Amino acid sequence: MPETTTCWADLPADTPFGLDNLPYGVFTVRGVERDRPRVGVAVGDRVLDVGRAARAAGHPALARTLDGPDLNPLLRLGRSAWTELRGMLRDWLTDEDHRETVEPLLLARADVEMHLPFHPGDYVDFYSSEHHAANLGRILRPNDEPLKPNWKHLPVGYHGRAGTVVASGTPIVRPRGQRLPAGAGAPEFGPSARLDIEAEMGFVVGGAGTRLGEPVPVEEFRDHVFGAVLVNDWSARDIQAWEYVPLGPFLAKSFATSVGEWVVPLDALEEARTAPPERDVELLDYLRDGAEQGGPWGFDVAMEVRLNGERIAEPPFASMYWTAAQQLAHLTVNGAVVRAGDLFASGTVSGPEPHQWGSLMELTRGGREPLKLADGEERTFLADGDEVVITATAPGANGSRIGFGEVAGRIAPARR
Numbered sequence: 001m002p003e004t005t006t007c008w009a010d011l012p013a014d015t016p017f018g019l020d021n022l023p024y025g026v027f028t029v030r031g032v033e034r035d036r037p038r039v040g041v042a043v044g045d046r047v048l049d050v051g052r053a054a055r056a057a058g059h060p061a062l063a064r065t066l067d068g069p070d071l072n073p074l075l076r077l078g079r080s081a082w083t084e085l086r087g088m089l090r091d092w093l094t095d096e097d098h099r100e101t102v103e104p105l106l107l108a109r110a111d112v113e114m115h116l117p118f119h120p121g122d123y124v125d126f127y128s129s130e131h132h133a134a135n136l137g138r139i140l141r142p143n144d145e146p147l148k149p150n151w152k153h154l155p156v157g158y159h160g161r162a163g164t165v166v167a168s169g170t171p172i173v174r175p176r177g178q179r180l181p182a183g184a185g186a187p188e189f190g191p192s193a194r195l196d197i198e199a200e201m202g203f204v205v206g207g208a209g210t211r212l213g214e215p216v217p218v219e220e221f222r223d224h225v226f227g228a229v230l231v232n233d234w235s236a237r238d239i240q241a242w243e244y245v246p247l248g249p250f251l252a253k254s255f256a257t258s259v260g261e262w263v264v265p266l267d268a269l270e271e272a273r274t275a276p277p278e279r280d281v282e283l284l285d286y287l288r289d290g291a292e293q294g295g296p297w298g299f300d301v302a303m304e305v306r307l308n309g310e311r312i313a314e315p316p317f318a319s320m321y322w323t324a325a326q327q328l329a330h331l332t333v334n335g336a337v338v339r340a341g342d343l344f345a346s347g348t349v350s351g352p353e354p355h356q357w358g359s360l361m362e363l364t365r366g367g368r369e370p371l372k373l374a375d376g377e378e379r380t381f382l383a384d385g386d387e388v389v390i391t392a393t394a395p396g397a398n399g400s401r402i403g404f405g406e407v408a409g410r411i412a413p414a415r416r
């Protein structure tokens, strides 16, 4: 990637959407009736209509993959096409010769509506923060070891529900289900009373996909992953507690999983790459992720969680024990296929300090110690009308800052 040259468009100083980021999303223009959702790239506080830019630059085939309504066709093109397009974007945005055609294709962010950026065929969620896993173990299983014996030998995960992966801003209807009231002998049915968030980072699969029986080794991570996106894995703790023994989460997490508006390309995260925490058990060969395997694949991403506008947590993604490259290697080691558009999420991101915990379950010690909010309100779990917004930034090339935008959701009352 060439060094940053200046964009002819005036980018706000310190923008998290500079030329070293260029994340992809899907947009329509507000107020245009039946506008087609299509691919956009964030540039400063504007959004570039990339398909039209590609067409104007004489790349009609590429333009067709960007005409929408999701990133999936672009994801299928694979690593070399992504790199080529990234180079073209920089060219279009820095070379005065392109200004006349490209500038009218930059729309104010305020004038566009963002949509679900990709449609996952499969969605997996891991459980890869040691701090989160140990915190939940201590809260839920106080008489056991906080971590199960398998935890440091493999990235524990479960298959989620791809069809309820929703765009940032989608209202989250409080789920109803079975839960066992404390001390009761039989379950009751009703709206979840312990609705929680999980602040996570997701990774979006790209390329030709794998064939049945073909694993993706850690070494090939870069060829199979397009980029990263914010995730909020809404979780109904009361439904979960009753249903998930012994097979794992089912309805407690399948009602909605929100993803961020922008997918940040792996290329934009080169500067943020960092070594994961020291491993204290010897890993099986397929999970090794040292320099010989092209690692490390940890990322120094600083996340923030806001509840009704007030910051309640700052989860550090760099503290995750298992990396996305290990997760992908593990999820395919049995020969399961991955396809372009698939999403696998990190699991709740929690750091060592209490203000770094990525779920209300942890922040309120299992609902026993309510959070006191600035407006005088208290929360254990989410109330109807609450809005949760998760944001993140990472260090970028040339001293820049890489923004992930946000993943937002407001709780709507349960259906009656």
Ligand SMILES: O=C(O)/C=C/C(=O)CC(=O)CC(=O)O
Binding pocket: 125, 126, 127, 128, 129, 132, 133, 136, 137, 140, 198, 233, 235, 249, 346, 347, 348
């Ligand atoms: O340890 C438990 O009993 C429950 C764990 C979770 O609910 C966490 C989960 O779903 C995975 C994650 O986001 O880390």
Ligand SMILES: [Ca+2]
Binding pocket: 125, 126, 198, 200, 233, 347, 348
């Ligand atoms: Ca989760």
Ligand SMILES: [Mg+2]
Binding pocket: 160, 161, 233, 234, 253, 254, 255, 256, 257
């Ligand atoms: Mg979910």
